[in-house]
Amino acid sequence: MSAAPQHAGRGWRARARAAPGVVRRAWVIAPALFALFFVLPLLGLLLRALTDGDVGAELRSSATWTALRLSVLTATLALLLAVLLGTPLAFVLATARSGWARVAATLLDLPLVLPPVVSGIALLTVFGRRGYLGEPLDGAGISLSFTTAAVVMAQLFVAGPYYLRSAYAGFAAADPRFAGLAYTLGLSPWTTFRRVTLPLVWPSLAGGAVLCWSRALGELGATLLFAGSLPGRTQTMPLAIVAAFESPAGLAGAVSISVILVGFALALLLLIHRYTNAPGAYR
């Protein structure tokens, strides 16, 4: 994504290009200032961690690594489930002609609106020990709350819609005539999907996957309510950060762990962007 418009358009775009130098520079500076709005707080966090906190001590602490490992494991599992189960769902919803499909697609956006703590309560009403499905399951000796599986479920519920939404938009925007043409040329439906549709929507899927994984990694409220917070089993990095905030070291400790989480996510996202041509990547 470059800051300056790439195409000479009509109207305001053309006028912006024809404007004197000062205005044209403002056209770049204003977006750059907006970008700083996101970057500066992250730099502030880093600076605070380096001055007040002890990032080195947190990096050497096995508790931090336990939480980080659990976070990466659960967020990745949540993403895998979102991709495996969400891609067909998004495809069906985007290509179905029924008006119900559109209603369903809207309903699936709703977890994005819910405060995560409410999402956690909602999960408990169904899968909790006293929940509609959880109670019979509990009777059968299967209990979900306070397990690592519950962490994955909470993350999937909160972060999955980001993937669904993005995949849905991709499938909806893909021109069905390409697939139709391939199909009439004799490709099987599966080959058509794999060779024609998938390359068309790949950018949307990859972008949605990055959003979903990142959101799952940062998930806090739903996880706390539904899965609890026990080191090694359900305490993910965000929960460890909240616990650290309550410790005597307080802010300093919380900031130090936060920087490790942000740094790790940054490294991984850069790697992903480097090795995929996801248009979600800023090049």
Place this chain on the structure above:
Amino acid sequence: MNARVRCALALFAAAAVLAAGCDDDDGAVRVFAASSLQDVLPAAVAGHRTGAGAPRLVFQYGGSQTLATQILEGAPADLFLSANEAQAERLRASGRVARSATLLENRLAVAVREGSTASRIDDLARPGVRIAVGAPEVPVGALTRQLFDALAPEVARGLRANVVTEDPSVRVVLSRVELGEADAAFVYQTDLAAARRARALPLPPAVAGLANRYVLVELRDASPGAAALFDYLLGAEAQRAFAAAGFVPAAQAGAVPR
């Protein structure tokens, strides 16, 4: 700039001014109080002088750690009601404290979910029982670990093995029992008094006096009405309201319960 853009900018500026205006609390006494006081504090200060000329009281509730951090970061506060001594000590070390006093005590209690057959703490040490406690970093969690340490080693071992969650706030700990997710929760007496779908499990006499001490802090350069409120909160009327909510009044702090 056309008229529409100008209109939008004017609206935006107006919104910004309104938002800034919300901070305008001239003369008000700003009370930062631990979340556990949220239900009782309005009743406790109800008898404080009101009417013309009396300062307005503005309450902000939160975890003591969070509030202390906010105050240290420059948040405007006149009184701070900390749920533990450590956070008051943090402010003292920074030189922000004008005076402080023990406000009250909150004793540790065990809530068991309705339908549970447990009658003694030993019953909670059996395999398969689910126990919710506070994280070691939060006061109720630290107190719970003190209690575990004071029990017979085999009971303590069983209890520790049964812990399914270490929550960052006592309200969350209590919710585990209210929602039926956990069988028992280690909370404060006052939480138990307000709990739904839960009952108290008596503690052995040796550990029944374990309590958390709340500290009342008047900050330096507090607004003029703060001193009177400080004294009122330690007075008989406010202390009676605290006792009614399940707290131990300052006068009986440190005593072993009957």
